[in-house]
Amino acid sequence: MFSVRIQGMLLLLLATSWPFMCGAATDKVTQVTLEYRLDNQNYSYTGIWQGATLSFDGGRERKAVVATLNWPPYIGRQECQGGWLLQYMAAVIIQAGYNPEFRFLPWARAVRMAELGHVDILAPEYEIEASAPSDVVLGNTRLQHLALSSPYAHTPVHYISAAKASLTQAPEPKSLSDYAIGVVRGYQNSPEVDQVLDSGRVIVQQAIDDGQNLQLLLNDRVNLILADPLVIATLAKRQGIDEGSYRVLQPAIAKQPLYFALSTARPQWQGLMTDINSSITKMQKQALRTQLISRLTQVCPAYN
Incomplete structure (x- = not known):
């Protein structure tokens, strides 16, 4: 009877851990290829997964850490090539002069990380009304801890x-x-x-x-x-x-407009804001979003 219980517990443990085992195995072999063309020049970068973190080496000296979420089909760990929104945000950050690192988290935890200054950016974020309460500091508003970039999509x-x-x-x-x-x-x-x-x-x-x-x-x-x-x-x-x-x-x-929400607890946030807004303006003038969606439609058979 005891051995039967042990076997049952082992089967239950395997069943409950199987999705995580599969996910971990997938992450180890999955890369994201970011390709686009700006100012008549071709760019290509590879994003490397380490667990729930995706990092791009854009050859920049600075890094920008982004707390984000799985929000299919726009962005996610299981989306083909990460989804167009991830590709767009990565391109904006690279062109702004930073190596992007995306940490995929439950959204409430992502907000907390940004408000406390443990990451540089919370994205994608909708418009934050002035009275929206902070999720971290009682009596504060969210905008006392976050600042919104220019909008880049809706x-x-x-x-x-x-x-x-x-x-x-x-x-x-x-x-x-x-x-x-x-x-x-x-x-x-x-x-x-x-x-x-x-x-x-x-x-x-x-x-x-x-x-x-x-x-x-x-x-x-x-x-x-x-x-x-x-x-x-x-x-x-x-x-x-x-x-x-x-x-x-x-x-x-x-x-709703989509924004990068920058953590004002980070010492570099104002410079990062200037760089990102400049990059967004450039991307919009050259229709980068349309370009990225068109490419993903070609390389991702099930892409919508």
Whole structure:
């Protein structure tokens, strides 16, 4: 009887650790190739994975450490070539004069690392409203610890309901107290909505990531979640969830700009901000984002 219990425990241990074993093995052999053309010159860099950290040697003397997250299909450890957003951010940082190092973390931990000054950058970040509370220092705002770069892209934010729910269009912010709302811990969503969610008048359930937030919705733990529809569609497909089980409510809450959020606790942050903003301007003039997406469409068979 004792040996049977031991065997069962070993099988359970192997089953629960298998995804991590697979992930670790994948990370060891996975590299990311970053290629682009600027000012009639071709650039090529290789990103090397070490666990959940991806580092590029751009031949620069300085390094910029970025706390980021898995946000498919835009960016992630399992995305082909890291996703276009990772490629874009890496190119911006390299052209700004820094070797980028991306640390993939749960978003709440990434925010904490940035606010405390343990990394240079939190990205991608949405607009942060002035009243958004710090996740680290009680009584402070997030903008007392982070400063936003120029915007470099936009993505939509929507309310999403279960398909069986009676709600068929996006509610007004003032009526959110009628619902239980699912959010990802540490996310900004939109200034107007976040002010209501932070007021204490709304039932808010926090998830670790978008995948868990979707599960909260489908398991009737919340009435609505806040999310980018493309992220939810990607996760639903990968989890075998029928897209007909949820409903993207219209109109969109916002089309949110994406920023680099620089930690003001780092001594080099102002110089880094100047360099990154200059690099973003150059990238936008030469349509780097379109170029990177076009390349990934060619090299990644399943790229959307």
